[in-house]
Amino acid sequence: MKKPRGRVTLPSEQNFLNETKELMERWGADAIRDSDGTKLDDEIKKLEAKIYTTYFVARGHNDFAAEHMDECQQLYLMSEFNTATAEMLEIDLMKGYFTEQVRPDYLHDPKKYWEVVDRTSGEVVNTADWEVDKETNRVVIAKAVPWHEYTVSFLVYMIWDPTQMYNHITNNWGDKPHEIPFDVRQPHANQYMSSYLKQWLKDNPDTDVVRFTTLFYHFTLVFNNHGKEKFVDWFGYGASVSAAALDAFENEKGYRLRPEDFVDQGYYNSSFRVPTPAYLDYIDFVQHFVAEEAKKLVDLVHESGKEAMMFLGDNWIGTEPYGKYFASIGLDAVVGSVGSGATLRMIADIPDVRYTEGRFLPYFFPDTFYEGNNPVIEANQNWLTARRAILRNPVDRIGYGGYLSLAYKFPEFVSYIEKVTDEFRDIYDKIKGVKPYCGLKVAILNAWGKLRTWQTHMVAHALWYKQIYSYLGVLEALSGAPVDVCFLSFDDVMNDGVPEDVDVIINAGDAGTAFSGGEYWANETLVATIRAWIHNGGGFIGVGEPSAYQYQGHYFQLANVLGVDKELGFSLSTDKYFVTPVNEHFIAADLTRFDFGESMKNIYALSEETEIIEYSDGEVHLSSHSFGAGRAVYIAGLPYSEENTRLLMRALYYAAHKESEFHQWHASNMYCEVHAYPTIKKMAIVNNSMAEQTTLVYDGDGYSRKVTLEPSEIRWEDFSDER
Amino acid sequence: MKKPRGRVTLPSEQNFLNETKELMERWGADAIRDSDGTKLDDEIKKLEAKIYTTYFVARGHNDFAAEHMDECQQLYLMSEFNTATAEMLEIDLMKGYFTEQVRPDYLHDPKKYWEVVDRTSGEVVNTADWEVDKETNRVVIAKAVPWHEYTVSFLVYMIWDPTQMYNHITNNWGDKPHEIPFDVRQPHANQYMSSYLKQWLKDNPDTDVVRFTTLFYHFTLVFNNHGKEKFVDWFGYGASVSAAALDAFENEKGYRLRPEDFVDQGYYNSSFRVPTPAYLDYIDFVQHFVAEEAKKLVDLVHESGKEAMMFLGDNWIGTEPYGKYFASIGLDAVVGSVGSGATLRMIADIPDVRYTEGRFLPYFFPDTFYEGNNPVIEANQNWLTARRAILRNPVDRIGYGGYLSLAYKFPEFVSYIEKVTDEFRDIYDKIKGVKPYCGLKVAILNAWGKLRTWQTHMVAHALWYKQIYSYLGVLEALSGAPVDVCFLSFDDVMNDGVPEDVDVIINAGDAGTAFSGGEYWANETLVATIRAWIHNGGGFIGVGEPSAYQYQGHYFQLANVLGVDKELGFSLSTDKYFVTPVNEHFIAADLTRFDFGESMKNIYALSEETEIIEYSDGEVHLSSHSFGAGRAVYIAGLPYSEENTRLLMRALYYAAHKESEFHQWHASNMYCEVHAYPTIKKMAIVNNSMAEQTTLVYDGDGYSRKVTLEPSEIRWEDFSDER
Ligand SMILES: [Mg+2]
Numbered sequence A, B: 001m002k003k004p005r006g007r008v009t010l011p012s013e014q015n016f017l018n019e020t021k022e023l024m025e026r027w028g029a030d031a032i033r034d035s036d037g038t039k040l041d042d043e044i045k046k047l048e049a050k051i052y053t054t055y056f057v058a059r060g061h062n063d064f065a066a067e068h069m070d071e072c073q074q075l076y077l078m079s080e081f082n083t084a085t086a087e088m089l090e091i092d093l094m095k096g097y098f099t100e101q102v103r104p105d106y107l108h109d110p111k112k113y114w115e116v117v118d119r120t121s122g123e124v125v126n127t128a129d130w131e132v133d134k135e136t137n138r139v140v141i142a143k144a145v146p147w148h149e150y151t152v153s154f155l156v157y158m159i160w161d162p163t164q165m166y167n168h169i170t171n172n173w174g175d176k177p178h179e180i181p182f183d184v185r186q187p188h189a190n191q192y193m194s195s196y197l198k199q200w201l202k203d204n205p206d207t208d209v210v211r212f213t214t215l216f217y218h219f220t221l222v223f224n225n226h227g228k229e230k231f232v233d234w235f236g237y238g239a240s241v242s243a244a245a246l247d248a249f250e251n252e253k254g255y256r257l258r259p260e261d262f263v264d265q266g267y268y269n270s271s272f273r274v275p276t277p278a279y280l281d282y283i284d285f286v287q288h289f290v291a292e293e294a295k296k297l298v299d300l301v302h303e304s305g306k307e308a309m310m311f312l313g314d315n316w317i318g319t320e321p322y323g324k325y326f327a328s329i330g331l332d333a334v335v336g337s338v339g340s341g342a343t344l345r346m347i348a349d350i351p352d353v354r355y356t357e358g359r360f361l362p363y364f365f366p367d368t369f370y371e372g373n374n375p376v377i378e379a380n381q382n383w384l385t386a387r388r389a390i391l392r393n394p395v396d397r398i399g400y401g402g403y404l405s406l407a408y409k410f411p412e413f414v415s416y417i418e419k420v421t422d423e424f425r426d427i428y429d430k431i432k433g434v435k436p437y438c439g440l441k442v443a444i445l446n447a448w449g450k451l452r453t454w455q456t457h458m459v460a461h462a463l464w465y466k467q468i469y470s471y472l473g474v475l476e477a478l479s480g481a482p483v484d485v486c487f488l489s490f491d492d493v494m495n496d497g498v499p500e501d502v503d504v505i506i507n508a509g510d511a512g513t514a515f516s517g518g519e520y521w522a523n524e525t526l527v528a529t530i531r532a533w534i535h536n537g538g539g540f541i542g543v544g545e546p547s548a549y550q551y552q553g554h555y556f557q558l559a560n561v562l563g564v565d566k567e568l569g570f571s572l573s574t575d576k577y578f579v580t581p582v583n584e585h586f587i588a589a590d591l592t593r594f595d596f597g598e599s600m601k602n603i604y605a606l607s608e609e610t611e612i613i614e615y616s617d618g619e620v621h622l623s624s625h626s627f628g629a630g631r632a633v634y635i636a637g638l639p640y641s642e643e644n645t646r647l648l649m650r651a652l653y654y655a656a657h658k659e660s661e662f663h664q665w666h667a668s669n670m671y672c673e674v675h676a677y678p679t680i681k682k683m684a685i686v687n688n689s690m691a692e693q694t695t696l697v698y699d700g701d702g703y704s705r706k707v708t709l710e711p712s713e714i715r716w717e718d719f720s721d722e723r
């Protein structure tokens, strides 16, 4: 039997031809890529595989950049907070910043582009009352109010590309030149990027796929005076701003932005901030510009007969794949890193590209591939996590990155990946384009909606943070669950109502964040629309501090729907009688313990009509409540685990009044799942764990039988509609 | 030796003469009181003791009240929240209320005195758009906005005195008449209360002390439809309102109050709410009126040759002893219940009375005095707790309440109280009027200031609540500590600055409450004044969420002073490098473990200049930070314990830069304390525990020696200034 082949991308490197061939064969790879720091030999480029070549648009061209430093990328930075102890206050702009990365822009008039803010009164200081000392990078305020705090928002030039800076510093690259990022909004830079690409396409005939890494503007990444990360926002539009962009924005939108629109009190419009209309306008403005310019490059690539692929990261700002201009770029493919089911779906669900590719873990670097460590464990975990999501919607390709020669030294790993790649192709061949059985449709409701599909609560591209893991579990659970998922913004609901096919809305997050919604919840249209929808039979699940905004006697503005609210101290004088959990509840039926993660304090039930499911330490952590024909569920937090996936699934079915359908295409054992594909009459019974599992497997009519699965097993079965 | 006598009040009852005499002798009692439910025999009244007689001003006169139901006391109540599902919405006013306690006031025009509020839009509904159905106690809104929530704020008559109602229901008094509270603001009631008292004073020649229980308006206590407590606010002015009071207020203050000024979104101006100017005006208005009317009664008492004593509770609204009109009432004494050191100080520190009396625990009721229980344990705990505070400022008398015959059945208890009363008199005789050594002066800063001296964070008169115990520990620790304590309001600071003699300011509480301060912290005068004061050498201690108000880039508005802030999610993108605790710190020097109670999540250090003292679970819970010549300390929570008292004391000395004075008049053992009285050259070394303790005792020069104390021992020593 011939080895199956395709849908797999291999990294390679110099002087590694034979081993590359061997691994291509064993893993069935049909594409080869270079990585940051590796180059491909000509012999490798001649192999029977697509060749991906990394391409940097706006960095790595220092000859050009150094001659056009006025076309360098810019950023708005905020100084530290400075407390005035007298009327004269000197502010050291660059204090805490990395002088090798940024320097103040004195080409553009500070009095026009900068802002000095009294952070105690909230007022902007009159430009006549401060001066800039360019020699010392200081702002001197002449008439400060003593004991008020002041900040300066100032434009800088970013003279070092953040990704190269990170790699440079991390790997001690010494005197290797700093790559200077230039701004393609500028005339010379714009001209340069086209002409350079045209020539490059001619010069690289072996390249099949131009892997843009990435386009124009890096996510916000600012280092501190010790050359360490100071601020990182994977969604940050900070580096897209410039004096030119501000003028263009005014031209396009009809009003001028302030430095404060970028600096945002020092929070820099983190995706946790409820976005202001001005910031949403700015995002739209940048996305529009980036899409137009990117399309030109993609057209050039296509004219050369190659494909255009975009890496989802680094200089990806403005290309957000769920944004409204993305399709117009005309990319063939997007590739991104897969660290979880949610990140897999973030890539796999991208519309308007011909294919997607997930770069799987572990990365072939010495931090995992060292003697004594077994990289199979990480690979297996990564695969099981991703496979749940792949079974809902597969990426079109998988790949790896790093040093192939390192991985080659671990034969068990090579064998394991051989198995994974075969399993991936098998899944893909069976189900790509086949709609899996979905028991219901969930909408994640927050301030970002569709734009940040599968990207909610994410900090610094999917790192663990104490403040987010109790919410990320919701997305991770859903990424591999037999439900449809969509992302709705508050504006969507206010403008168009809740889509007809949605069964359950989830609002999850800490109070005041874009994910919970903050002041949006004082909007009567929003609140009334959602109440009406639930009352008419909709389901609602609130996690953490849903609909939280202290207003008119409630902290949770949907308290009347949820049947719970949070005690902030104001209603301690009101007796709280409702503290007794129900004996049993559909939602908790399978659970033996609860884990609400960071959990939430001081939640209490409003009346005897609230069904308390978990009560401890004087607080409700899990409850349900009917509202008209609808139901709402409160959950104090939902870190990802098999138990919590089950809890969430039951909560969804309960909220949707679909309890009777819960045991269709279902596995009783929480470590197993059933994915059914009615149109092809196939089902996959999967063991998501690395241990043997026995489970009841329920078919579409709710009939069950016992099945035992090997560790990590996926078992395919055909089924008929007849019994 | 003759038994010492005096300063002790005994409850007595009928048919208990001989035992009363015996206990008077053993406990040295010089006063006898009746209790709720007990009466004194004439023989007892003739004993050589002052006789206290409970006197009710505005209840217990049903013959009068029933004939003047239009002079009954009133309340503003808020209906439940009602969600409109259509344009017509009917609201059942009395839903959830106790019809035996309150009934809607239809004598005064609802269109003038009531308010229907759209709680979704925040708007008041036009009076033309709703009607009252008096038969069914409903309000019908004709043009409701579907899915908006509505409430009705309505005036009721309170037809049952809350304390009598509570006792009546608790003790199953059956058809005993309900005592109807009348409003002395009304003409007949006002006339009646005077004339009745005049006669009563004549009719009760044996009474030496008229124990007002209490005056005119009960604290807010509302029962629910099951006849159980629904809302209780010991500070609540709810029952002082009436149509007449509203009109009088307008007359006096020049503007009219709205129902919302009382209903306050359903929070009813709980003392946790940051008080509005209107509510503060109303408090002032009521206090003024109550003081004027109370003075008339007190004058009558004095004219009769008796003393006037006020019970601190029940109908005490308007008499707040730290309010500005209290002195003008001319009371001889205040008596209140002592459950802690803080409540003892609340009574003992009352200015402008000739004497104060604390009613100690346990109350002589069967819940403690039953076979098999040892009431000595509770008495011993209560005494040790109160003794700390007595050693700072003694009440002038102590007393007990309940059934003396019950206590008499417990000879060990009788002996123990004999010891307590002797010890109390001994302490009193030594130190009354003597200023104890205080190492520094602390100001508790909140929205209430002096008015609520020793009363911060109190719910329902000193019950335990999950949301308060982590703050109450601050007051309890201070109540018996060798420091001066004062209470400052934000308005005080804004108007007059920080008093010169204050060493350390404490701001403790949950965000948004009157105790933390909420929106006050956006006031630039407040913030600048406090920053300046600290920078010039002042100390600041923040507990929980001090100065919390999200504004201009900080959550803690004193973040620059404290060196810490709270992560709400907005600054997750900013790297938090400062996580390493110092090796040792003055504040933690004596501690082996930390207990922050409910503690506080997500506190982080702003820079390397913050001295982190305790860091766990990814959070700072204890830290210090210099600010100019001053210092600030952050504490995540401080439930009362010996360890936390020590922590707070060290934090105070550290913040005040007085570390070198910490070991003056000090006990090394946390279960012991030293109270010094320099003007009389005496010191008390006390063991606050029920076990033997050995401690180093430091004198005023910091010299120490070892001392071993019996359980609960207080040891007096004389000292000279010479060594
Ligand atoms: Mg090729």
Ligand SMILES: [Mg+2]
Pocket (backbone or CB within 6 Å): B045, B046, B047, B048, B049, B050, B051, B206, B208
């Ligand atoms: Mg007498």
Ligand SMILES: [Mg+2]
Pocket (backbone or CB within 6 Å): B537, B538, B539, B629, B630, B631, B655, B656, B657
């Ligand atoms: Mg100082």
